[in-house]
Amino acid sequence: MTTFAIQGRCLAVPPPLDWREQLAGMLGAKPRRIGNWAELGLYGALNCLAEAGEKELPPDALLLLGSQRGTYVPTGQALEQMHDDLPMPLTFLQTQPSQLLALLAAQMRWRGHAAFIAGGTPQTLLELAAAQCGSAGVLLGWVDEMEGGGSLWLRLKPCEISGGKPVVASAESMFSLEATHLYVVGNGVQAA
Amino acid sequence: MTPVNIAGRGLACSLGLSVEQVLASLPQTAVHTTQVTLPGAMAGDYPFHAIPLSQSDWNERARELVQRVAAEAGAQQIRDGVLLIATSSFDIGAVERGATQMDYQAFADKVAAWLDWSGPVHVVNTACTSSLNALLAAQALLRSGEATDALVLGIELDNRLTLGGFAALQLLSRTGSKPFGDQRDGLVLGEAVAALRLTTREHAIWGLAGGANVVDGEQPTGASVRAVKEMCAHAFADSAVGADAIDLIKVQAAGSPGNDAVEAQGLRETFKHMPPLVSLKAAMGHAMGASGAAEIVLLTACLERGVWLLYEHEVDKELGVALATTMPQNVRRFMATILGFGGSHASVILERA
Numbered sequence: 001m002t003t004f005a006i007q008g009r010c011l012a013v014p015p016p017l018d019w020r021e022q023l024a025g026m027l028g029a030k031p032r033r034i035g036n037w038a039e040l041g042l043y044g045a046l047n048c049l050a051e052a053g054e055k056e057l058p059p060d061a062l063l064l065l066g067s068q069r070g071t072y073v074p075t076g077q078a079l080e081q082m083h084d085d086l087p088m089p090l091t092f093l094q095t096q097p098s099q100l101l102a103l104l105a106a107q108m109r110w111r112g113h114a115a116f117i118a119g120g121t122p123q124t125l126l127e128l129a130a131a132q133c134g135s136a137g138v139l140l141g142w143v144d145e146m147e148g149g150g151s152l153w154l155r156l157k158p159c160e161i162s163g164g165k166p167v168v169a170s171a172e173s174m175f176s177l178e179a180t181h182l183y184v185v186g187n188g189v190q191a192a
Numbered sequence: 193m194t195p196v197n198i199a200g201r202g203l204a205c206s207l208g209l210s211v212e213q214v215l216a217s218l219p220q221t222a223v224h225t226t227q228v229t230l231p232g233a234m235a236g237d238y239p240f241h242a243i244p245l246s247q248s249d250w251n252e253r254a255r256e257l258v259q260r261v262a263a264e265a266g267a268q269q270i271r272d273g274v275l276l277i278a279t280s281s282f283d284i285g286a287v288e289r290g291a292t293q294m295d296y297q298a299f300a301d302k303v304a305a306w307l308d309w310s311g312p313v314h315v316v317n318t319a320c321t322s323s324l325n326a327l328l329a330a331q332a333l334l335r336s337g338e339a340t341d342a343l344v345l346g347i348e349l350d351n352r353l354t355l356g357g358f359a360a361l362q363l364l365s366r367t368g369s370k371p372f373g374d375q376r377d378g379l380v381l382g383e384a385v386a387a388l389r390l391t392t393r394e395h396a397i398w399g400l401a402g403g404a405n406v407v408d409g410e411q412p413t414g415a416s417v418r419a420v421k422e423m424c425a426h427a428f429a430d431s432a433v434g435a436d437a438i439d440l441i442k443v444q445a446a447g448s449p450g451n452d453a454v455e456a457q458g459l460r461e462t463f464k465h466m467p468p469l470v471s472l473k474a475a476m477g478h479a480m481g482a483s484g485a486a487e488i489v490l491l492t493a494c495l496e497r498g499v500w501l502l503y504e505h506e507v508d509k510e511l512g513v514a515l516a517t518t519m520p521q522n523v524r525r526f527m528a529t530i531l532g533f534g535g536s537h538a539s540v541i542l543e544r545a
Contacts, residue, residue: 063407072294075353079288082356085232092357096280098319098534099412105535106409111419114407114536115325118282118315119296128314131332186338 002130002184004137004156008052010044011175013150019043026050027107035074035094037145038103041065044151045104045141052155056109061136063104063114066125069146070118071095100143122152122171123189130184133158142175156182164192196334197396198542200389202264203489204257205476206241206382210264211493218475218490218499225368225380225477230352234359239368241382241477242350250286254349255306257385262307262345265387272311273341276330277303278323279315280481280533285351303347311339320444320532321405322346322481327388327488327540328403334392341393346386346482354480355381361413363448369478371445371471372452372515374508379446382477386486395545398492401525402431403540415444415451415531420458423529423537431541433525438467438541440516440526442491445471446478451531456511468516475501484530488542495523 012019023043024030031039049057057063074094078087093099097116105111113132117125122142129138137157144150152175159181166183169191173179176191183190203210206224207217217224225239247253262268282299286292296315304313316326323346330342348354358364358381365378390400404426408419428434441459445452459466472487479486494500500519507514529539 068296070296075284075294078353078357082288082352086230086234086356086360087353089357089360092353092360093413093533095353095357096319096533097317098532098536100534101318101407102409102412102535104409105407106412108409111406111408111422113328113405114318115329115405116317118317119300120314124312124314127312127338128329128333131336131338132329 003159003162004182005159006154006180006182007157008048008155010048010051010151010153012044013152014148015040015043015151033090034103037071037073037143038100040145040149040151041100041141041143042103042107044143044153045139046107048153048155049108057139058136059110059112060134061112062129062133062138063101063112064117064125064129064138065100065141065143066117066120066122067143068119069144070097073145122174123169126182126189127184162192166190166192194335194392196331196390196392196400197394198388198398198400199391199394199396200266201489201492202261202387203486204243204261205384205479205486206243207476209245209260211489214490215493215497215499219502228355230356230359236366238359238364238366239380241380243383250289250291254283258303258306258347261385261387262343265343265389267307267343267387267389270341270343270389271309273343274311274330274333274339275304275309275313276326276342276344277313277315278326278344278346278481278485279348280317280319280322281348281351281354284353285349288352317481318536319534320480320483321530321536321538324403324484324530324538324540325405327400328405330390331400334390340391342390344388344390344485346384346485348480348482349383365447369447369474370505371447371473372456372507372511372513373447373505375505376447376449376452379448380477382479384476384479384482384486386482386489388485388488397496397545399543399545401433401541401543403427404430405536405538408535408537411535413533415454415537417454417458419537420455421462423539424462427527427539427541433541435463436465438525438527439523440520441467441469442487442526442528443469443471444529444531446473453511455531456513460512466513468520469513470501470516474503484528488528
């Protein structure tokens with residue numbers, strides 16, 4: 001079993017009305033041509049890191065990003081553009097989920113192991129994180145721009161001390177204000 | 193630490209539909225590209241490494257290739273293991289043809305159904321480094337004891353979006369792939385389906401010693417020297433080996449004027465004594481998210497069977513590196529590196545038992 005303490009979180013589902021202004025404030029300027037999904041991801045990750053009291057992600061931390069629909073919107077736009085021409089270069093770049101990993105790394109002044117996992121659930125993403133992360137823990141995000149949008153992030157660090165009585169975790173309870181710890185056990189994820 | 197071994201492998205690429213076919217085709221590498229015509233501002237013909245399997249229905253073709261390659265790797269023995277699908281384009285070729293809707297989970301479910309898979313399924317997309325990152329994830333799951341068997345399945349199949357996007361970014365060559373070449377002028381993309389079956393339950397010729405992935409955000413579409421060096425250092429640490437223990441490096445060297453130079457510099461600054469280098473891109477093209485797995489399958493087969501690559505281009509002497517024109521003897525450990533979009537630099541180290 002791996003026990004994680006939740007050090008910080010961002011639960012922006014849906015994001016606040018002024019999230020774009022907040023993001024521009026955090027970045028020092030309005031982001032340009034990175035797409036809505038990437039902007040949402042940046043907004044949530046930077047808020048989560050700030051809540052964890054970290055200015056930068058430690059080099060040996062893991063960054064894992066998941067999504068149900070990821071870059072569907074720019075991919076649809078790129079396919080439209082391809083009816084009679086090539087896609088616009090920046091539109092094509094927005095179809096690549098890994099671009100968000102690079103943007104996050106740049107904004108956090110960080111170089112390290114990051115990956116995008118398409119589909120699945122937040123619980124399966126956490127199970128992958130538990131297998132791969134070391135003592136510096138993981139910044140784990142779940143970002144979707146469709147259906148109102150959401151940017152859910154947790155800053156998790158492995159720990160020995162557990163808290164409360166764990167119960168089987170739904171995605172909602174993983175990303176809730178009540179949870180203080182998450183447990184990856186043989187048959188899934190529990191929260192307390 | 194629990195050893196993770198490569199117990200099976202399968203491959204379909206422009207050189208053939210099985211490892212045996214690919215090995216048999218390898219000495220005549222230059223003849224295996226087709227031409228793809230793209231419209232618009234970068235209109236024209238581009239060489240492309242297509243898998244030699246004609247089938248008008250995208251999904252049926254993908255199903256046949258996935259089942260064939262997985263079976264070659266022995267996937268039927270481990271259907272309750274972990275399946276890690278590595279891809280940068282999913283089934284976008286089917287979406288383009290109106291044969292399916294864009295849906296990550298439906299894609300994962302479809303591939304799992306083709307393989308009658310009952311175990312957990314993850315889809316890894318880190319662009320070109322996808323299958324190396326899938327290997328690293330698989331290794332972690334196996335080392336942790338969460339599973340004893342895993343299949344890493346790289347899938348990169350015909351679609352216009354990837355070709356069009358790379359053309360729009362002016363990354364494609366119109367003449368051919370020339371890794372580290374003095375006339376290199378871009379990438380030649382290709383299709384591949386590749387499978388690596390990993391296990392902690394049985395011995396095998398090759399084991400996965402370790403590896404690393406370093407994302408550097410300062411170069412979101414290319415490589416950086418510092419990240420290449422950090423990637424190597426982390427891979428050595430994870431594998432508990434030093435630079436002098438590496439007998440061969442399979443480089444990325446996709447023929448990009450900028451990235452090839454960056455990779456060469458990073459390697460020069462890492463290795464006091466440069467090991468022999470090998471590139472497989474001229475033979476099979478750059479198969480994006482499937483390339484890491486596909487090139488490991490091909491290289492391990494080459495090393496075991498004594499088959500080696502022919503290079504028809506001159507290497508750029510200014511890069512300060514050379515490609516091995518004959519097979520290095522007694523290769524006990526090799527590094528396999530892929531550099532890709534998203535500033536991703538990934539490398540794994542394989543060790544002969």
